[in-house]
Amino acid sequence: MTSPVPAVVLLSGGLDSCVTAAWALSQGRAVHGISFDYGQRHRAELAAAARVAAALGLASHRVVRVDLAAIGGSSLVTGAPVPKDRSDAEIGRGVPSTYVPARNTVFLSLALALAETLGAAEIWIGANALDSSGYPDCRDPYLRAFEAMANLATAAAAEGGTRYRIVAPLVAMTKAEIARRGAELGAPMAATHSCYDPAGPDALACGRCDSCILRRRGFVQSGVADPTRYAAEPPR
Amino acid sequence: MTSPVPAVVLLSGGLDSCVTAAWALSQGRAVHGISFDYGQRHRAELAAAARVAAALGLASHRVVRVDLAAIGGSSLVTGAPVPKDRSDAEIGRGVPSTYVPARNTVFLSLALALAETLGAAEIWIGANALDSSGYPDCRDPYLRAFEAMANLATAAAAEGGTRYRIVAPLVAMTKAEIARRGAELGAPMAATHSCYDPAGPDALACGRCDSCILRRRGFVQSGVADPTRYAAEPPR
Numbered sequence: 001m002t003s004p005v006p007a008v009v010l011l012s013g014g015l016d017s018c019v020t021a022a023w024a025l026s027q028g029r030a031v032h033g034i035s036f037d038y039g040q041r042h043r044a045e046l047a048a049a050a051r052v053a054a055a056l057g058l059a060s061h062r063v064v065r066v067d068l069a070a071i072g073g074s075s076l077v078t079g080a081p082v083p084k085d086r087s088d089a090e091i092g093r094g095v096p097s098t099y100v101p102a103r104n105t106v107f108l109s110l111a112l113a114l115a116e117t118l119g120a121a122e123i124w125i126g127a128n129a130l131d132s133s134g135y136p137d138c139r140d141p142y143l144r145a146f147e148a149m150a151n152l153a154t155a156a157a158a159e160g161g162t163r164y165r166i167v168a169p170l171v172a173m174t175k176a177e178i179a180r181r182g183a184e185l186g187a188p189m190a191a192t193h194s195c196y197d198p199a200g201p202d203a204l205a206c207g208r209c210d211s212c213i214l215r216r217r218g219f220v221q222s223g224v225a226d227p228t229r230y231a232a233e234p235p236r
Numbered sequence: 237m238t239s240p241v242p243a244v245v246l247l248s249g250g251l252d253s254c255v256t257a258a259w260a261l262s263q264g265r266a267v268h269g270i271s272f273d274y275g276q277r278h279r280a281e282l283a284a285a286a287r288v289a290a291a292l293g294l295a296s297h298r299v300v301r302v303d304l305a306a307i308g309g310s311s312l313v314t315g316a317p318v319p320k321d322r323s324d325a326e327i328g329r330g331v332p333s334t335y336v337p338a339r340n341t342v343f344l345s346l347a348l349a350l351a352e353t354l355g356a357a358e359i360w361i362g363a364n365a366l367d368s369s370g371y372p373d374c375r376d377p378y379l380r381a382f383e384a385m386a387n388l389a390t391a392a393a394a395e396g397g398t399r400y401r402i403v404a405p406l407v408a409m410t411k412a413e414i415a416r417r418g419a420e421l422g423a424p425m426a427a428t429h430s431c432y433d434p435a436g437p438d439a440l441a442c443g444r445c446d447s448c449i450l451r452r453r454g455f456v457q458s459g460v461a462d463p464t465r466y467a468a469e470p471p472r
Contacts (some may be wrong), residue, residue, distance in 0.1 A: 067301040071346065073353030100347035105389045109338055109345040110307065116337035117309030136394035145388045149381035154342045158372035 004030040007167075008111045011035045011061065013048030014194045015035055015202035015215060016126030016170055019057055019178050022187035023169050030120055031063035038100075039069030039077045041196070044203040048193035055188035062109055065209045074100040074216035082197045084118070084208040096210060098196055104137035105120050115164065116156045123150075124167045130174050175218025182213050183224045190227035199231055240266040243403075244347045247271045247297065249284030250430045251316050251451060252362030252406055255414050256289035257292055258423035259405050261358045268354055269297035274336075275305030275313045277432070278438040280334050291424035300346055310336040318433045320431065320444040326399035327446050334432055340373035344382055351400065352392045356397070359386075360403045367412050412456025419460045424464035435467055443468035 009021045011033040024031050027223055035049040046063060053061035069077040075097040076082070083096055085190040104127065111123045127138040138143065156162035180188050194215045195205035205212050208228035219226035245257045247269040260267050271285040282299060289297035307311040311333040312318070319332055340363065347359045352456035363374040372378065383402040406414055418425050430451045431441035440450050443466035455462035 034288045062306055064306045066299065066346075068349065070298055070300045071353055073349065084391040099391055100349075101352035101388075101391070102345055102389055105345040105385070110302075113304065113307045113309070113336075113338035113342060136391055137389045139388070139445060141390040142385070145381075148380070149341070150338075152375070152381045153338055153373045153377040155335055155337070155372055180359045202424040216424055222344070223256035 004028050005024050006030045006032060006059070006118055007124055008032050008034055008115045008118065008120050009014055009058075009124040010107055010126065011049045011052060012126070013045030013052065013192060014126070014211075015175075015182065015189060015192045016178060017049075018114045018126075018128035019053045019182040019187045020124050020170060021052065021058065022182065022185040024167070025056060026185055029122070029124075030059045031056070032114065032120065032125075033058045033116055034065045034190040035061070036110070036201060037063050037084065037105055038103075039067060039108075040061060041076055041082075042193070042198055044198045045193045048216060051191035052188055055191050059218050062114075065141065066106060066110065068100060068103070068106065071101065074098060074103075075195060077174045082131045082209050084197075084206070086213070091098055098210065099135055102137070104135075104142075105146065112150050112153065116154045116162075119156075120157075121162050122165050122167055124169070126170050126176075127168045127176065129172065131152065138171070140168070143168050143171065159164070174221070175214050176221035179218050179222035179224045183222075194228075202229070204231040207231070240264050240341075241358065242266045242268060242295070242354055243269055243358040243360055244268050244344055244354065244356050245360040246347055246362065247285045247288060248362070249281030249288065249428060250362070250447075251418065251425060251454075252364055254288045254362050254407060254416060254425060254428045255291075255421065255423045256362035257288065257294065258418065258421040259294060264423055265358065265360075266295045266355065266395075267292070269294045270350055271297070271299045272343055272346070273299050273301045273305060274339075274342075276435055277312055277318075278429070280431070280434045281429050284427060285429035288424055291427050302346065303340060304336060304339070306341065306446045308335065310334060310339075312324065312336055312432060312461075318445050320433075320442070322446060322449070327449065327457040332446060335371055338373070340371075340378075341382070348386050348400065352390045352398075357398050358401050358403055360405070362406050363404045363413075364406045364409065364414065366408070374407070376397045376404070378428065379404050380408070407441075410446075410457070411450050412457035415454050415460045417457035419458075428465075438465075440465050442466070442469040
């Protein structure tokens with residue numbers, strides 16, 4: 001019996017990274033989850049990441065602090081309001097205020113540091129170019145450029161012969177396809193949290209930010225039951 | 237009169253980044269310094285970075301916390317001993333224990349986030365492929381790969397037409413050439429701190445780690461007076 005291939009998986013606490021982690025496990029990977037405490041307003045996602053890691057029985061899970069609030073530039077780390085009740089046309093048009101400058105680059109860099117430390121060559125990320133609210137760092141050409149850079153960045157690549165791979169199995173899927181794939185894999189989707197602006201003592205999903213709108217519609221279109229409790233009805 | 241071009245400069249508190257910041261200023265840049273509190277054992281370098289920023293009169297300077305100690309993998313962030321009294325052959329051979337996995341990638345990613353937030357297109361870094369103790373992320377092909385990735389990573393590049401440049405003016409220089417260039421530029425080299433393992437109440441440079449050995453020899457070869465106070469004589 002061969003030992004499982006180690007892989008680092010970015011775990012945000014949201015739907016996409018939950019399905020990605022379950023996917024990596026289904027491929028026989030020993031999954032090491034990494035989450036980030038970056039001053040995000042929606043800190044409920046860190047509790048969700050821990051629930052997902054426990055439900056999946058990951059090999060390890062750690063939360064790394066990185067102070068993106070000291071850099072600013074996003075309504076997710078400042079006090080600025082999160083956009084609500086946006087139409088499809090609005091969500092599809094340009095980069096919204098919830099964009100965090102270079103966030104996936106910062107997160108993938110820290111995941112690369114962990115991968116090198118653990119001797120893992122694979123970094124799995126739930127990046128998704130469709131239904132992703134217009135973020136440039138969720139697209140495949142970006143991910144391939146990061147991979148090329150990673151293979152020049154590290155001692156493991158430069159001297160050890162490691163070839164890093166950025167694995168993004170959801171990159172071309174719709175939210176509905178992701179929900180269906182999650183159901184097939186038995187991913188613990190009820191443990192996840194996607195809302196940018198949870199409210200109330202139970203940290204219910206607001207139902208009105210871009211992330212809630214895309215998630216709710218994805219479940220409706222997938223035919224998979226949505227385990228999320230929303231604070232508000234969908235906008236008409 | 238045109239307004240100065242904004243630039244982000246990585247400021248470690250060491251000699252190379254001090255000369256790099258002075259170089260950027262000499263080119264008319266409005267320099268925004270960024271330093272990192274990453275759990276390094278040689279925290280005296282953060283005080284040095286603040287001294288350098290003040291001496292140069294930078295447009296801004298900030299310290300961003302990122303918890304690389306939670307990832308481990310380097311004697312600079314764990315309790316492992318730092319190598320001392322190594323010969324040239326030993327320093328030139330392979331990647332030492334002071335290597336921090338993917339450190340420059342993490343630092344450049346955070347600098348990129350700051351550049352995007354400030355509307356700067358240039359990131360200056362004192363990376364140096366010679367006399368750099370064998371770190372793979374100090375070489376030019378790596379820096380060009382990071383630049384290519386950055387130009388796919390950000391909203392400013394994807395939608396705003398910004399072309400990011402990673403500027404590494406020291407990459408092909410020897411330590412002696414860097415010291416001479418610093419003297420020509422009037423860089424505040426006396427404010428800098430390079431030692432990996434400072435000791436005593438005055439945080440004197442140890443004189444024996446790779447960084448001290450390379451720095452001391454560079455000054456000797458340059459003919460520029462070395463402002464550093466070392467705790468130990470050079471090894472014979």
